[in-house]
Amino acid sequence: MIWSALRRFDARFHQWRDFAVDRRMITGATAIGGVTFAVMVGVMARIHGPTMHPDEFGFLANGQVIIGHEEAKIFTPSFYPAGYGIITGMGALLTGSIGGSYRFALVVNVVLVAVLAWAVMRLAVTGFCASPAAARLAAALVVVAPGTSVSALYSWPETAVRLAFLGLVATVVFAARRLTMAPVVGLCAYVGLLPGLHGRFTLMIPVICAVVAWWGWRRDVPRPVVVVAYVSTVVAYAMTYLLNTWVKSTLYPTSIDQENRLLRRLADYSMWLALIRRIAGQGWYLLATSLGIAGIALGWAVVRVRGRGESRPLRTDPERIALAVTVGCAAVLLFTGGLQLLHGNRADHLIYGRYVETLVPVLWMVGVVALERAPVVARRSWSISLVLVAFIAVCHVLVDMGDRVKGGWVRRTLVFPNAVGVDAAQYLIQPGIITFTLLFCGAGVLAWWLHRARGGVAVVAIVAVLAAGAVVSGERSVLGRQRIITNSGASLERATAGSPDKIGYDNFGDPTGFSNDPVRPGNDRGYYFLRYKMHPIRLDRIDVSSPAAQIPAEYRCVYARIEEPPSHGEWAPVADEPLLGRVLFMRVGETSC
Structure with a gap:
């Protein structure tokens, strides 16, 4: 029934x-x-x-x-x-x-x-075997x-x-x-x-x-x-x-073996x-x-x-x-x-x-x-x-x-x-x-x-x-996601003066550069915005602010938070990135990065 x-x-x-x-x-x-x-x-x-x-x-x-x-x-x-x-x-x-x-x-x-x-x-x-009308x-x-039109707007x-x-x-x-x-x-x-x-x-x-x-x-x-x-x-x-x-071995040292x-x-x-x-x-x-x-x-x-x-x-x-x-x-x-x-x-x-x-x-x-x-x-x-x-x-x-x-x-x-x-x-x-x-x-x-x-x-x-x-x-x-990348970069003029080879970016004590901590995120978007804008200058993830930090002498400038400045050596803030919550620090005595 x-x-x-x-x-x-x-x-x-x-x-x-x-x-x-x-x-x-x-x-x-x-x-x-x-x-x-x-x-x-x-x-x-x-x-x-x-x-x-x-x-x-x-x-x-x-x-x-x-x-x-x-x-x-x-x-x-x-x-x-x-x-x-x-x-x-x-x-x-x-x-x-x-x-x-x-x-x-x-x-x-x-x-x-x-x-x-x-x-x-x-x-x-x-x-x-569709008709031309159905195909169109x-x-x-x-x-x-x-998924076709909008996804095409990302690289x-x-x-x-x-x-x-x-x-x-x-x-x-x-x-x-x-x-x-x-x-x-x-x-x-x-x-x-x-x-x-x-x-x-x-x-x-x-x-x-x-x-x-x-x-x-x-x-x-x-x-x-x-x-x-x-x-x-x-x-x-x-x-x-x-x-x-x-490419993985060259660029992604911490990548997990997916298979x-x-x-x-x-x-x-x-x-x-x-x-x-x-x-x-x-x-x-x-x-x-x-x-x-x-x-x-x-x-x-x-x-x-x-x-x-x-x-x-x-x-x-x-x-x-x-x-x-x-x-x-x-x-x-x-x-x-x-x-x-x-x-x-x-x-x-x-x-x-x-x-x-x-x-x-x-x-x-x-x-x-x-x-x-x-x-x-x-x-x-x-x-x-x-x-x-x-x-x-x-x-x-x-x-x-x-x-x-x-x-x-x-x-x-x-x-x-x-x-x-x-x-x-x-x-x-x-x-x-x-x-x-x-x-x-x-x-x-x-x-x-x-x-x-x-x-x-x-x-x-x-x-x-x-x-x-x-x-x-x-x-x-x-377009709404463009606000930060459009309005960030206030520090770039100072950072790129002198055409440095590399600049440091604080990974907040996380050696992998990746963290799920929402307060201290390792893989934060600010890093990628700045890395994109200052390319081909290398922006390296290094430990800048932890008590055990040892900043190599080759880095004249580093990005860090103002409340977590570089802990190794003498540094002075020289430029600010307010949208990204980062500050560019330069070694005392240096005139460019």
């Missing part, structure tokens, strides 16, 4: 509805995407420097190391992969400065957004996604990562169509190179290798080709590993519940910030992979094997992201978005294709994903006996660039997982209902809503 009632409910609410988009809708969505892109270019032109530390500066410093510049060490447990450093290094060579490198990186990111939109259209039509809608949707590889994953799916489609040596070997070599861009791609290598092994086992490709493909994977991965190892750390966490059974919570939080972010579009894609992908009534086997059907790879990569990305965030203590670690944003262009494109080709399955998956968002939020509150995202926002530990999809919402509601859930689920239900009534108009409406959010994030959040 209950099952029959559910079937009647499903038949009533998940009826077939034609996608029904006309030229005006396509033109409107394209125009919205174009305006959003233009606004982001305008925001980029008004940015003065990196504000997301140490992330942005880490990628800029990688480029300096790659071109042979001697850099001060970055004392953090993190490591920023070297692949994007090729871009920032190229920018440094072309412009001759780290500021020029930063500007070059932003320009490249914006160009990659345009390339990403074109690639989405091409793959939707050639790989997933998907491209507009991807462009206005905050980090997030836009390149999204394009790289889209390229991986496209390469799978290409290889599955031909099943010859060149595309199969190229696929394996390509996935082997991706960890050089970011470590989140590492576990995607086994996914691709498993697909190639399946082709070899069923003799869809000759087995010698499989061997050559695996060799190409090893060679490509070894190249990126050596590059990463070199072994993740294995140790996986072996600790007491952490598995926390791992599930981190995975669920990322899943919440992926579904909620897409208003359910990502859920449509995953639901349709699962249905297609199961393949009831399909005429071709999964392994040789390019579309279905690409969807299977997408689902597999989504699973390993959620898993590795959960391991990486296991001991995170910030609010954004509970709903972290940077890792799963890798999937957004592919999932949102597939979601639009599903709405056009399988509207009943799509609408059913849409409903389930919105219910799942609410379920995860309720479980979060019950397990933690409260809303930790809200509590973290009150304590200012919610770093919005890491969860950029919820950034604009902070200007509408008080941040918290419950308030975010109500907002995103409410918007998702309205979009679901609009699709039920008007078909493709719902996607155009989502494009408009997300575009407004991206513009707000760019104008208020990205």
Whole structure:
């Protein structure tokens, strides 16, 4: 009886509805995407420097190391992969400065957004049999996604990562169509190179290798080709590993061995519940910030992979094997992201978005294709994903006996660039997982209902809503973070006089330069602001103010707090950085640094 009632409910609410988009809708969505892109270019032109530390500066410093510049060490447990450093290094060579490198990186990111939109259209039509109208809608949707447009305004590889994953799916489609040596070997070599861009791609290598092994086992490709493909994977991965190892040893002396750390966490059974919570939080972010579009894609992908009534086997059907790879990569990305965030203590670690944003262009494109080709399955998956968002939020509150995202926002530990999809919402509601859930689920239900009534108009409406959010994030959040870097630097004229090779910066007795102490933070943003502004002068982290400090004679000037002056030798304050809470001290008797 209950099952029959559910079937009647499903038949009533998940009826077939034609996608029904006309030229005006396509033109409107394209125009919205174009305006959003233009606004982001305008925001980029008004940015003065990196504000997301140490992330942005880490990628800029990688480029300096790659071109042979001697850099001060970055004392953090993190490591920023070297692949994007090729871009920032190229920018440094072309412009001759780290500021020029930063500007070059932003320009490249914006160009990659345009390339990403074109690639989405091409793959939707050639790989997933979408109409040109649906492909243009998907491209507009991807462009206005905050994870695409807003993340491009930081000097980090997030836009390149999204394009790289889209390229991986496209390469799978290409290889599955031909099943010859060149595309199969190229696929394996390509996935082997991706960890050089970011470590989140590492576990995607086994996914691709498993697909190639399946082709070899069923003799869809000759087995010698499989061997050559695996060799190409090893060679490509070894190249990126050596590059990463070199940059890590040169620039990040306190970086933790990420691979072994993740294995140790996986072996600790007491952490598995926390791992599930981190995975669920990322899943919440992926579904909620897409208003359910990502859920449509995953639901349709699962249905297609199961393949009831399909005429071709999964392994040789390019579309279905690409969807299977997408689902597999989504699973390993959620898993590795959960391991990486296991001991995170910030609010954004509970709903972290940077890792799963890798999937957004592919999932949102597939979601639009599903709405056009399988509207009943799509609408059913849409409903389930919105219910799942609410379920995860309720479980979060019950397990933690409260809303930790809200509590973290009150304590200012919610770093919005890491969860950029919820950034604009902070200007509408008080941040918290419950308030975010109500907002995103409410918007998702309205979009679901609009699709039920008007078909493709719902996607155009989502494009408009997300575009407004991206513009707000760019104008208020990205530019709002520029206040300190714009107004700091009062001490630079005195510090750079005489062109010193190096200046010291107090690490407050923390030899690693990294501390979770909010009163005496080791990895404070002031260090990165000053290091960026006075580059190529080295700003070295040294112990300046502790009782045991021994300041080498080569440092004529050091930065410290006025209440914690240098404790070794005779020093006099000569310049102040009030916004950063730092003072430039010079050795008594010296006239310049």
